[in-house]
Amino acid sequence: MTYRVGIDLGGTNIVAGVVDEEYRILSKAAGKTRAPRPVAEVVADMDGLYRQCVEKAGLTTDDIQSIGVGSPGVINREKGEVEHAANLAFLDAPVVPLLRQRSGKTVYMDNDANVAAYGELVAGAGRGYRDMVAITLGTGVGGGIIVGGKIWPGSYYGGAELGHMVVEKDGVPCTCGRNGCLEAYGSATGLIRMTREKMRQCPDSAMWAQCGGDVEAVDGRTAFRAADSGDEAAKQVLERYTDYLACGVANIVNILQPQLIVIGGGISKEGEKLVAPIRQKAMGVVMSRYSKQNTAITTAQLGNDAAIIGAAMLESAQ
Numbered sequence: 001m002t003y004r005v006g007i008d009l010g011g012t013n014i015v016a017g018v019v020d021e022e023y024r025i026l027s028k029a030a031g032k033t034r035a036p037r038p039v040a041e042v043v044a045d046m047d048g049l050y051r052q053c054v055e056k057a058g059l060t061t062d063d064i065q066s067i068g069v070g071s072p073g074v075i076n077r078e079k080g081e082v083e084h085a086a087n088l089a090f091l092d093a094p095v096v097p098l099l100r101q102r103s104g105k106t107v108y109m110d111n112d113a114n115v116a117a118y119g120e121l122v123a124g125a126g127r128g129y130r131d132m133v134a135i136t137l138g139t140g141v142g143g144g145i146i147v148g149g150k151i152w153p154g155s156y157y158g159g160a161e162l163g164h165m166v167v168e169k170d171g172v173p174c175t176c177g178r179n180g181c182l183e184a185y186g187s188a189t190g191l192i193r194m195t196r197e198k199m200r201q202c203p204d205s206a207m208w209a210q211c212g213g214d215v216e217a218v219d220g221r222t223a224f225r226a227a228d229s230g231d232e233a234a235k236q237v238l239e240r241y242t243d244y245l246a247c248g249v250a251n252i253v254n255i256l257q258p259q260l261i262v263i264g265g266g267i268s269k270e271g272e273k274l275v276a277p278i279r280q281k282a283m284g285v286v287m288s289r290y291s292k293q294n295t296a297i298t299t300a301q302l303g304n305d306a307a308i309i310g311a312a313m314l315e316s317a318q
């Protein structure tokens with residue numbers, strides 16, 4: 001049996017896991033990122049978590065074939081550097097050379113959203129597919145593109161930023177500095193903002209009861225639960241939310257027409273309540289809408305484990 005370690009390096013947490021040949025996670029070890037810190041310190045912690053999870057799995061480091069890292073930001077594969085990651089405050093941070101030095105292992109690294117997409121491809125919703133796009137609806141909107149079973153990171157590693165396609169010209173400001181990005185409307189953050197806006201207009205909405213009368217307590221579920229009870233205002237929020245997501249999905253299908261689009265992140269737990277309207281709206285407007293065979297749209301299966309599994313398997317992804 002061959003074992004690999006995947007490390008999910010996030011702005012808040014670092015999680016390392018041992019993954020076997022059947023894509024099972026045998027053990028995990030987690031710590032705080034405590035950004036901003038110098039890259040050498042963060043890598044020292046990553047190395048410590050790598051050793052911890054190997055020990056927890058009842059293995060030794062000799063049993064580990066390679067280490068893979070999923071990191072936020074633009075990842076230069078040739079240099080093994082995080083060129084820029086705002087939430088880590090990294091600039092040209094040589095994560096791969098430093099971790100290779102410490103661990104004595106071959107180390108691979110890619111962007112976190114790309115890595116999560118690859119995890120879903122090999123072990124989750126994308127099993128059996130070659131061409132797949134993943135979008136993750138969280139605080140922001142992450143994007144990963146898989147072509148021919150490999151991660152497609154862009155010619156200079158800065159592509160596949162699907163969350164930053166504009167879906168509302170001159171819309172609300174995005175974290176990237178532009179206005180009207182999919183991230184500003186299709187993320188959980190965007191849904192929460194739209195839910196609050198509607199609640200202020202509709203004092204009688206059942207959404208108020210869902211959050212105990214406190215707009216600060218609104219989350220990504222508020223509108224879904226109120227809509228379940230038949231609340232019209234909540235249905236309008238979800239109509240608008242899925243309109244934006246469908247716009248993004250239709251753009252992806254028009255440009256790439258992958259075999260599969262996988263929608264992940266916390267909101268994707270709503271399953272068909274989220275995906276069915278997106279599928280119906282997007283696939284009805286794409287150029288290929290009369291084609292017999294077209295892009296399938298489904299929810300992710302692995303949650304946060306996708307990043308660990310995808311990172312561990314990076315050896316075959318790049």
Ligand SMILES: [Zn+2]
Pocket residue numbers: 163164165174175176177178181183
């Ligand atoms: Zn943006």
